[in-house]
Amino acid sequence: METKRYFVELSYDGTNYHGWQIQPNAVSVQECLDKALSTYFRQQVASLGCGRTDTGVHATQFFAHIDLVGVNERQLLNATTGVNALLPYSIAVHRIFEVAAVAHARFDATARAYHYYLHFRKNPFKVNRSWLYKGKLNVEQMNKAAELLLGQKDFSCFSKSNTQTFTNNCNISYAKVEQQADGLVFTIKADRFLRNMVRAIMGTLVMVGEGVIEAEHLTDIIASKNRSNAGQSVPACGLFLTSVVYPYVESD
Structure with missing residues (x-):
């Protein structure tokens, strides 16, 4: 039977997971998704994600690709409902659709977007979804700095060391801090x-x-390419992957 490739679009609350990628002796989003997909489609399924999110990081839009053998039209039609019934409430599949055999969830993505949320007053409804920051921030100055991020640059100063990447160059097209009710969001x-x-x-x-x-x-921090010159990493709880763009995938 013919093997076909499919994209899975999903979202998840990363609070209780050790990131997207399968980890030894720890529960990950990928592990839960693969188990649910394997059970529903009655074959071993191994997904490959559009990237990796760290422990406690969330995603309102995430894509993974999978290869399946002999899936019929009825199976695919009911797949979203069937797989969601097997997943915990913190993970939701939005659609599963066929793509070209060479389509790649990670390497074919042309753009990604993140939001980072922080709030200034204790709020039980923002626990694990926003960083409680106890202080005052000058948003105007933050945005002056954010403008200096724009363009194609080597961002080694903001990267973990010993990562397996061919280049640390990225092209940032948008970076802005905006006021929200009792907080800020950085896009x-x-x-x-x-x-x-x-x-x-x-x-x-x-x-x-x-x-x-x-x-x-x-500007000097970026030019230094030295992680120790940049600021400390903020808590993971406020970070959301919100958009992943592909040239051949229409937004739902």
Whole structure:
């Protein structure tokens, strides 16, 4: 029987997972998804994600590709409902659809976007979904620094060391901090991201907002390519992967 490739679009609350990728002796989103898919389609399924999110990081949009043998039209039609019934409430599949045999969830993505949320007052409804920051921040200065992120640059200063990447160059097309009710949201879009990059950038912008460093100093930090010159990584709870773009996938 013919093997066909499919994309799975999903979202998840990462609070109780050790990230997307399968880990030894730890529960991951990928492990839960693969088990549910394997049970529903009655064959061994191994997904490959559009990237990897760290422990506690969330995704409102995430894609993975899978290869299946002999799936009929009725199985595919009922797949979203069937797989969701096998998944915990913290993981939801939105659609499963056929793509070209060479389509790749990770390498074919042309853009990604993240949101990072923080709030200033204790709020039980934001636990594990936003960072409680006890202080004041100068948003205008943070945005001056954020503008210096734009463009194609080597962002080694915001990356975890010893990562298996061919290059640390990324092209950031949008970066802005906006006021929300009792908080802030930082939105960043790029063609690709390095491991821990968004949390390290946000930590550096917070330093600017606190007045610890000047906004213009961000240029020197980037040029240094040294992680120790940038700010500390902010907590994972406020980070959401919100968009993954492919040239051949229409938004639902």
